[in-house]
Amino acid sequence: MRTKSATRRQAILDSAAKVFQDTGYERASMSDICEQLGCSKATLYSYFPSKEQLFFEVVLSASEDEFQATHNALDPSIEDITEALETFGQRFLDFIYSPRVQAVRRLVMSEAGRGDLGRRCYDQGPLRSEAEVTQFLQTAMSAGKLRQADPKVAALQLRGLLEAEWIDRFIFHLFDKPSADEVSQTVKRSVATFMAAYGPTQQGA
Structure with a gap:
């Protein structure tokens, strides 16, 4: 209580x-x-x-529970790496393109140049997400589910693939939220492209 x-x-x-x-x-x-x-x-x-501290706390409170739930989907015990990545990708896009998080992201983008606000929001959001995805991919590479590569670069490229079809429309306010089917198809295409680059069959390439 x-x-x-x-x-x-x-x-x-x-x-x-x-x-x-x-x-x-x-x-x-x-x-x-x-x-x-x-x-x-x-x-x-x-x-x-201060107003800056209050704004920072608003950003965190608007997304922290969903952030945790999204990254809890990175389950290293799932044997099928494609399934694991698709589950994460689905939750990730549902999270970042939910109306509430879109509003927060736009606020942060418009105000990030003020003091150290941008750095603090980046550290608590994208950087923290990057670290969790990097760790998951490193574990998958060690288990032979993905080819050996720089897991940090792979994490950034995975995020880029997931957002590639939507980021411009988000920036220019051209949609409110993708439909469930659009998100599902985007995730499948993104993960398929990622696996073509990082799948274990690429080891000798």
Whole structure:
């Protein structure tokens, strides 16, 4: 059960997320967030010492549970590496192209140049994801499920393949969310291309 303090903290994050999405980081103020929530500035600052810290926490709270669930799909016990990668790819695209995470990503992209905000968001998002996928691929390579290669490069290329069909449309706001069938077909094509490059039959190439 949440404590009263935890409940209040989540209410602040929810209100701040709405203000940031409605007005953008630069135009949003702590006063706006207080008004949205109906609390005093003293209360707000007792939980978050600055607008930047609050924004960073909004980003994390919007995606942390889904991030963990997505990367838990990287199960090294699954013998069929194609199946394992397709399961991960499906969850990964569902995650990053969900309306909520799209909104957060766009906020981060628009505000990342301010102070060390971009570095902090990168470290907690893409870099952390890269590390988990790299470890999974390294284990698969050691088990002979993939050919030996630089697992970090392979992780980056896998992500690139998964996003290749959607990233431009995301950047230019040309869709809300791919359909389930579109995601499934994208994942199959992406993993097939990845396995053509990194499958164990390529060992002697």
